[in-house]
Amino acid sequence: MALSDLKEWLYGCTHCGTCKDVLNIFSPACPSGEMYQLESYYPSGKMLIARGLTSGALTLDDEVLERIYACTGCLSCEQQCGVYHRQHIFEVVQALRTEAVTQGYLNPAYMIMVDSLKKDDNVFGKSKSERGDWAKDMGIKDASQEKVDVLYHAGCMLSFDPELWEIPRSVINIMRAAGTDAGIMGLEESCCGGRAYEIGYVGEFTKYAEHCIETFNSLGVSTVVTSCSDGYSTFKKLYPTVAADMKFEALHMVEYLERLIKDGKLKFTKELPLKVTYHDPCHLGRHLGDDGLYEPPRSVLQAIPGIELVEMERNRENAWCCGAGAGVSQANPELGLWTANERLKEAKATGAAALVTACPWCVRNFRDAVQEYDHDIDIYDISGIVSKAM
């Protein structure tokens, strides 16, 4: 969406500051504003930048760009704001990014991502030939070659980060134990395009969305399951804007796990004595609006014998972001890690020994922050915890 198409929303913000804190709890809500403190880094500041650029009071320069890109797209501002433009704040930020791309201001970190997308269908600069490596030796069905009922879409992060391969491998083990007829696309899997959308490359996003929808439809699968929250919200919220005809059901792994437990297909055989807290990924919560998946992961965790689940102060729709979103972990690691550290401090305050989440971007960023800030808390994806108890 171009800025000129969003004029309706640009004058909604009075700069009242409601977006700065979680309503009624009054804990910080915006990672970017909280770290930098200058008004221009808060959501209201970005709205005013958009207004200034549109009215001609401002022009794009490197420092303005830095502010535009210092946003994890967590949507907490949209949760806290009560004004009529509230559901369009991040849309305006994205439009600012699109405007930057249109004007030829290319962020070097994003250019690497986009070049990699164009060349190798992933955002990490990795060779496409490595995409299915996580599944080597697992003997998983190749959905591009044989018909399966459920397609597991690993996504870019889980495909190319060997330190996270335990997550998709756990998923496959769970599905096998539950008797699911599942397969993967292996080498033929491609990026969902969500990241391209968030950093302003709408054309790239559209290309991937069309490709993925066409591929999933042609495979004849009933369900596409993913562990990636970004990918899931892209499937659920963005793909319908590209093509309405999606002949498959998209599920996040937390939904699938809950379904397996309810249907009695997943049995826990081991006790796991562990006090954990659950971090709601932004893309599994606020990005889904009223369809946010807040209870399924909690009900899965509470079904595991021995698990004690404790809540952080900011949870569900008010969760503080992990810091990795909207390209921040690649382009502004300082902001990404600072944000994760704030969350880890909150997690530690609950007395939990482990933080469990349901998004590989969150897992990666939290694990990096644990190292960077020397925390003693374990970070798990929910599938990893589930498979430990089987």
Add this chain to the structure above:
Amino acid sequence: MIEAVKSAVVAELEKIVGNKFVSTNQADLYIYSYDLTPAESNWPDVVVLPQNLEELREIVALANKEKVPVTPYVAGGNVGGLTIPLEGGIIIDLKRMNRIIEVNDVDMYALVEPGVTFGQLKAYLENNHPSLRYTYAFSPQSTGVASNAIVQGLDNLSFRYGAASAWVCGLEALLATGEVIKIGSGAASKTWQAIAPFPELDGLFLGWQGTTGIVTKMAVNLWPKHAYEAAVTLMPMDLEGAYAIFQAIIRTRIPDDLIGTSFQLNKVGEAAYAHLKAPIYPAPPVDPKDPEFVITAEITGNTQKELDAKLEAIEEAVKAKCQGYKYLGPDTAPSTTAAFPMQALGVLSSGGGLMWVGTYGPMSTWLETVKKGCELQDKYNIARTCYTRMMNEGHFAGLRWMLPYDKEDPELVQRIKDLCDEQLDLVLENGYIPYKTPVWAVRKLEERAGDEWIKLHRRVKEMLDPNNIMNPGRWGTPG
């Protein structure tokens, strides 16, 4: 600022607080250049965010040496254009100076730095001192506790205790000349319980809009939080009835908070809270069956029995004194206290703009003023949006007409400005004085107050700020 001076000042500021907390970027300067009112914008030259008194002291010393204006800032939501730097210079954003230094449970006060917000204090009290409460404004949680007191805001305990400046029981201020002075008991002891019996020098800073110094610490009274609370609502069919109901309730001395709004403002608010633009222009049609006003009294009690007795006493007082008037109610509902601080300021903005002629004045002319002010709204085809709050047990009233507007609509902006001009003349004639006084109203008040009054203000300002660097162009501007 001359470019060479600016470069030197920026370099010095960066040495004081570090690069990260100094900005000359156009985005920042633009954002701090205007507010939600139609006040004329003016860009600062640089924005700086100190973290402690020492950094702030060095910044002000630098500004005073270079004769560069400084404008203190916390959230900018004062609805008076008070943080727009009229003469450019340095915006000192105080949000990083946000320590709650002390909450004294026995002496019932909090000592806070200027960046402490309503939201922060409320959360802190609820988590650590749940038996105590502070007073909160109609404004958002990001509002500064100290700045609200400095601009004499009206809050949700104002019926009982008056404007927010009345809650100040001590302060510390930094002068342009570098002195850090303490006022109140804290100047001579470890506790900050009261200004008395010292001379009330807090008046050198309260109401001055940051033109005499920067408040670096403020002690504010806290109050016991009662376990039982309720809101009682009455809806008179005309303004005469509203006036009679206010008089009846005032004389009971019972409520913590006593406010009234035009019924139309409530309807506008309902739309705004449903995430729609507040529809004030053209004024929506009025149903003659609708009441004119909505009056709400907030009541608290130590026991349910006490609360019930208070509710009964209010009901009886209204029944006895308002027999000749038509009204709906009283209806009792859960208290709205928990909703403060609130989203309303932003929600009601309706296009980035919110304006009002906000005033404090006498109850003796309240009825005439409200009537004429509402009639002016009719004349401009703008919905009646009166908001009034009884202050200090009815010794004076807060009164304003809330005017949300779309900043992108120049015709509406002009309409709002014209209405405000007429309303300002009206209120001044009736003894109502604009609070958080915007600079255009300052000049009108100076004309009315006369030369001796202006001279005194200038002498005070000159004594504390000889180079006129503190938020210049407002109170005490040199002639």
